[in-house]
Amino acid sequence: MLRISTIDGGVIDVDSSLMTIDDGVIAWWRSESEEAVARWRLDEVVGVQVLVEDPIQRARREHPNAYRRWTIEEEAAVVEAFARGEAVKEIAAATGRRVGGIRSRLIALGVIEPAPGDRVSVPSSAVPPSAPAPAVPSSAVQTSGGEAGVEADRAVV
Structure with a gap:
């Protein structure tokens, strides 16, 4: 699970196991899916935090x-x-x-x-x-x- 922080102050949790950056776009994927579960322009993302479950x-x-x-x-x-x-x-x-x-x-x-x-x-x-x-x-x-x-x-x- 990843927590994505955006420049507008938004915080979104995304269930993803893979992140790619291509042409200024960050995409998050699940290993079992062929479609991205989330996408943002690189300049819109402030941070990405890995959430570790207890x-x-x-x-x-x-x-x-x-x-x-x-x-x-x-x-x-x-x-x-x-x-x-x-x-x-x-x-x-x-x-x-x-x-x-x-x-x-x-x-x-x-x-x-x-x-x-x-x-x-x-x-x-x-x-x-x-x-x-x-x-x-x-x-x-x-x-x-x-x-x-x-x-x-x-x-x-």
Whole structure:
């Protein structure tokens, strides 16, 4: 998304991924369109600003609880679902969180160990004094394709 400021004080937001300048005219395009979505003479445009969406808000459109604080009840429900053999992807969908968020919480709670390639850092405050379940070694976690350990699905019982 771009914000275009014009010499007359106008401000217009344009959904565009490409800008071209040709013969003194600036045109904004979408990659999937063959027609320009906006055009102005170069001497009419004062500035162009790239609007960057907050990554947390973007994540919450699909995962409403992404990056929110965990409650003790939510943690317990995730641990119980994982112990029942539910896929991490299913747990994520049911809780409105991202797969990485579920894996990170399971690691923080000591339920699973980080797999090679996991980028997690667990603050000591995230680990309760008594872990709810023993750790499941990474070798006991099946993955659903892709890079090993990136998306754990089920604990092997």
